[in-house]
Amino acid sequence: MRVGRFELSGRAFLAPMAGVTDASMRGVALRFGATAVVGEMVAAAGLARGDRETRTRLARSRSEGGPDIVQIAACDPEGAARAAGGAVEAGAEWIDLNMGCPCKRVTGGLAGAALMRDLDLARRIVAAAVEAARVPVSVKMRLGWDEASRNAPALARAAQEEGAALVTIHGRTRRQLYQGRADWAAIAAVKAAVQIPVIANGDCDSPQAAKDMLRLSRADAVMIGRAALGRPWLVGDVASYLDTGRLRPEPSLAERLEIALEHLTALGRAMGPLAGLRHARKHLAAYVDCAGLGDRDPARRRALLVETDPDEARRLLAGIFSAPSLEAAA
Incomplete structure (x- = not known):
């Protein structure tokens, strides 16, 4: 799987989780074989201010392997451009745009999953970030805002047209939050709509689940979030299993x-x-x-x-x- 200048050999990513995927957790995941890890979400406004929390979240994992990926939540093209450019100046090698966070604090500011209700604005944010960053830009989204507006295929196509190098789809709508089960099969419609790589996300908690997730979603890779808390090696276990078909022993x-x-x-x-x-x-x-x-x-x-x-x-x-x-x- 090629994303910009990066040639990625594995198929398992660690998801960005605010307040969770700190540099140390990302480093452990990389050491155990994660394909790539995404840093905690940072707000575009926080990047512009240079506040302490944002600087902490931007801290790079010192472990070798995988590009330095920074996820940004922005609600307007100008903020996205400033944040993307600032993150790259701070060392980011890949920018991920958050258009899937369901929490009220983010969507209330018209960022995260709220952007799935305004695809024109979302498109302009992608274009601005791509222009400012000059490094690979990816977009993480949900299936849609609710069941009546499952528009992830349309947003993914728009992101691709504006230069995004990859999209990640969480298999729930925003209205679902984290309730019920992620709909892995629904992600296949996004894969059919674009030519760039697609990552499937949501409820992947084991190597065997990852295999089923890829089969149903037809995605190129999986992204693991909450299941890696307390088990950061799980992402590498999944990558190894998808590559070899063999399960690695659990750590003692x-x-x-x-x-x-x-x-x-x-x-x-x-x-x-x-x-x-x-x-x-x-x-x-x-x-x-x-x-x-x-x-x-x-x-x-x-x-x-x-x-x-x-x-x-x-x-x-x-x-x-x-x-x-x-x-x-x-």
Whole structure:
């Protein structure tokens, strides 16, 4: 799969998730074989201001492999152009335009999935970003705003005509939010409408699911979001399975602990010890729960989620993954 100057050999991407896919998580995913990872969504206005949160989200993963992709939410062509140009100046090698975020905070500002209600504006935003960025520009969208307006094929065609190099389709409408199941088969209409690569997104939680997703959507690759929380290696597992047809072994509990501690350390280094620990809490809980240890040591898990000392958090985490827990899980 070729996207601009990038030749991508795999077929599994890590999705952008605001407040979740930090640089450390992206680095782990890349190390385990993810085809590419997309940084957290940043608002065009925040990029223009250069605020601290935006700078943090722009921090690159230091792991090798895959282009540096920055996702932007913009509500007008001028803002999209400024944001895309600024992100490229900061080191971005690929710009992804968010036209699928369903949250009210984003759609209320006429960005994200709200753009699926104004395809002319969406088209102009794509054109402005392509002109300003001079690097590959992709567009992430949903099937439509609601069941009565499933217009993803039309938006994908418009994006292609304005120079977009790839589109990603989440298999739900905005009105569905994250309810029900993603409609993978509906993505096939988008694939039939364009010549650029199409990525299918929504409810892909295993290598086997990824295979079914590609069969039904006819997409070129899959994008994995919420299922990778606490399992950032899952994206690489999917890429490997789609390439070889063989399942890789799950990381051992000792390996999971090592990854969780690495993640916590990296966040502390990037954000400061206390802010990094607070940001890490959702990740640490997910590492514990995905290992099947949350119910086995609930007191330590609760303590972990309110701890303010990073060293004590490391001790609590190690205790949860300790030998007694290993024996209980065996």
